[in-house]
Amino acid sequence: MSQLLALANDACLKPVQTIAVAGAKGGIGKTNIAANLACALSNMGKKVILLDADFAKGNVACLMNLDVTFNIAHVMTGEKLLSDVCVDGPANVMVVPSANGVMEMSRMSQIQHANLIALFSQLGVDADTMIIDVASGLSDEVLNFTRAAREVLLVVCDEPAAIQDAFLTIRALNETGDVRRFRIVANQVESSQQGLDLYTKLTRYAEKHIDVLLDYCGSVPYDRQLQQAVRESQVVVEAYPRSASARALKKLAVRVEKWPRPQSPGGHVEFFVERLVQAECEAR
Numbered sequence: 001m002s003q004l005l006a007l008a009n010d011a012c013l014k015p016v017q018t019i020a021v022a023g024a025k026g027g028i029g030k031t032n033i034a035a036n037l038a039c040a041l042s043n044m045g046k047k048v049i050l051l052d053a054d055f056a057k058g059n060v061a062c063l064m065n066l067d068v069t070f071n072i073a074h075v076m077t078g079e080k081l082l083s084d085v086c087v088d089g090p091a092n093v094m095v096v097p098s099a100n101g102v103m104e105m106s107r108m109s110q111i112q113h114a115n116l117i118a119l120f121s122q123l124g125v126d127a128d129t130m131i132i133d134v135a136s137g138l139s140d141e142v143l144n145f146t147r148a149a150r151e152v153l154l155v156v157c158d159e160p161a162a163i164q165d166a167f168l169t170i171r172a173l174n175e176t177g178d179v180r181r182f183r184i185v186a187n188q189v190e191s192s193q194q195g196l197d198l199y200t201k202l203t204r205y206a207e208k209h210i211d212v213l214l215d216y217c218g219s220v221p222y223d224r225q226l227q228q229a230v231r232e233s234q235v236v237v238e239a240y241p242r243s244a245s246a247r248a249l250k251k252l253a254v255r256v257e258k259w260p261r262p263q264s265p266g267g268h269v270e271f272f273v274e275r276l277v278q279a280e281c282e283a284r
């Protein structure tokens, strides 16, 4: 335990804004939003790390056409330092590729998760923002990474299953992780009104059942140019900067940049690590 706490304290180098891009339903656009947001923020002068935390089927490297030799699993086994596995992505984003399909990663203990997160905040020397592309579903892994972040950006789209999954994510994080504030972005909308309606629907439902704050961050339109960019293994803000989706994603980045940043060194990460260690000790 003391080793972990020391690690967590060492991690207190400089505040890092940590944003988890989540949404329980698969295929709704989390990775595209995370990757494009990372690039857009980087183009605005932020120093951004993009972590692919989808250990079963992470595809950030594929979306960004990156050559990957090492990944996060090599850091966990101690073979490599985090800085060794970071790859330069588009717009100077530093990308940490996932250990795709490596089962051990999906079965990491809570302490290993905490260890990993502490390692990340050590890397934060050069970064001021970390975007975490979280996997679908509501597994411990998903919930751990999401609640570890200071901000949760929840992606929703206009399908009954997506709204229900968004609500379940909100409830699970609220109940088990004390997360109260969620930022909402509507993806693949046909109009901005559709995005707003979707947010209103979700808010009515969620606020009736749980004590949470949902902050609407706008919408990203359904856009064939985004799909074309995906086919070309590119992010749309770089490939088609004037497309409707790229413009919306850049607007989202402007909004995200205005969110309050963590004041204490290490941001929110060390609190997460300490909470995990405490829970582990209480269980013994």
Ligand SMILES: Nc1ncnc2c1ncn2[C@@H]1O[C@H](COP(=O)(O)OP(=O)(O)OP(=O)(O)O)[C@@H](O)[C@H]1O
Pocket: 025, 026, 027, 028, 029, 030, 031, 032, 033, 054, 135, 136, 187, 188, 189, 220, 221, 222, 223, 224, 226, 227, 230, 245
């Ligand atoms: N705004 C959009 N307009 C059109 N198509 C979109 C949009 N956003 C996402 N898509 C389509 O949805 C596909 C899946 O997107 P993405 O991989 O970002 O979803 P995901 O939520 O990360 O999926 P997973 O749950 O598998 O991780 C994209 O390849 C693209 O074809």
Ligand SMILES: [Mg+2]
Pocket: 030, 031, 032, 054, 059, 133, 134, 135
């Ligand atoms: Mg994804």
